[in-house]
Amino acid sequence: MLSMLMTTEYAPAEDRHELQQLLIHIAGGEREALAELYQRTRSAVYGLALSYLKNAQDAQDLTQDVYVQVWDCAAQYRPTGSPMGWLLAVCRNLCLTRLRREERHAALSEEEWDAIPARECGLDADERALLQGALASLADEERRIVLLHAVTGLKHRESAALLELPLPTVLSKYHRALKKMRSFLEGDDAR
Template sequence: MLSLLMTTEYAPAEDRYELQQMLIHIAGGEHEALAELYRRTRTAVYGLALSYLKNAHDAQDLTQDVYVQVWDCAGQYRPTGSPMGWLLTVCRNLCLMRLRREEHHAALSEAEWDALPAQECGLDADERLLLQHALASLADGERRIVLLHAVTGLKHREIAALLELSLPTVLSKYHRALKKMRAYVEGDGAK
């Protein structure tokens, strides 16, 4: 189960290229490209929004706002950068603006963790619940880093740039979070 969280490779070059091409087509006004980008990246965007906003409804709304923003600003994307990193930066910025505006810091409920799509994770319902509890036991910063790595597939250096943290800080928080989750899953933290 934790091996899902410990993967280090994501976006093969062809996936990055395809996402870049979608952004170029979106900048050219192609609605189909936006629909495909949404289909391929919505889980990652929603996961990041949920980690910031801690409310499933707000995260769903903000996810939609991200794609509206992408439609409006796709021409600003430069193919030299990571397309997923750019998309998640848009999401992060919208989350931070909403948090500043609303000063909203509620606790994340189990039902809201349930809102994370279960697609392709290969976990049964009990394992998924255990993983949700293990994630909920983490500090906000640790949980955000784990979700960014596991859900979006970002590399640690990309997470560091996105969250404006140093790479050693991201690596430290990530490994500390995995240790906490492993202890929880093995029974030391589970009740």
Template sequence: MLLMAQTTKGTGKEDREALDRLLIEIAAGSREALAELYHRTRTAVYGITLSYVKNAHDAQDLTQDAFVRIWEKAPQYRPQGSPMAWILAVARNLALMALRQRERQADLSEEEWDAIPAEGPALSPEERELLQTALAALEEQERRIVVLHAVTGLKHREIAQLLELPLATVLSKYHRALKKLKVRLEGDDAR
């Protein structure tokens, strides 16, 4: 489906093991591991920062800052849970700090949605525009949950931990968002 995009290749267990290995290598000072981690996770990191700061330029800056912070904090990483959740928590915390510093929020412009990397499935410009319009119609938290699940492949339980929400809330918002997207997309197709 349109929302199915993967940031890494392989199975979930292989992905976790690869990300764990990369974080351990980064902790040991490997710049090559950092480059590979960046390549594998940059879309997800950009997506979460954009969902918070709602500004493409700021999200790009925060994405870079997140990888600098990952470089600095990698020695503190412990391979226990999801490495992707740890990476996204670093990015989320930077985004929240940026929001506190500027104390304002704005809606995403069409230009900023266009800045989201189109690495996932091959979407035509028309499909991409339709998807962006449909996502923009969602409430902020619903959009964040859908993007985290679809783009990063995080499980609902991991999203709940990352966003500090009850699992039931994440599940209900996700399903409500999917219904809204379905109505929106079918309505647009019917024209």
């Protein structure tokens, strides 16, 4: 289970190219391309939104807002960057705008963690519960860093740029988070 979190290259070049092509088609007004982009990226967008907003309904609403924004602004995407990075930057910006507007911070409930789409991660219910528990043991920033790398496939430098953190900070928090998760999964409470 942790091996999927430790992979360094999640999104092969052909996947990046396909996402870039989808964004180009969306900029040209093709609704089918937007539907395909949504199907391929919604879990990552929802996961990031949930990590910021800490409310399942708000995260679902914001996920929809992200794709509306993508439809409106796809022409602004430049194929020199990571398409997933651009999409997650849109999500992050909308999350921060909403948080500034609402100025609220709440704990994530069990039901909200359970709202994360299960079929996307390929885990059975027990493995999923263990992973959710391990993720819940992390600080918010650590959780975001792990999710950005493991779920969305962003490289650490892309995560650092997205979160506006120095790369060494992201790397150390990522490795510290993995150690915490490993300790949690092995039943060792000495973090």
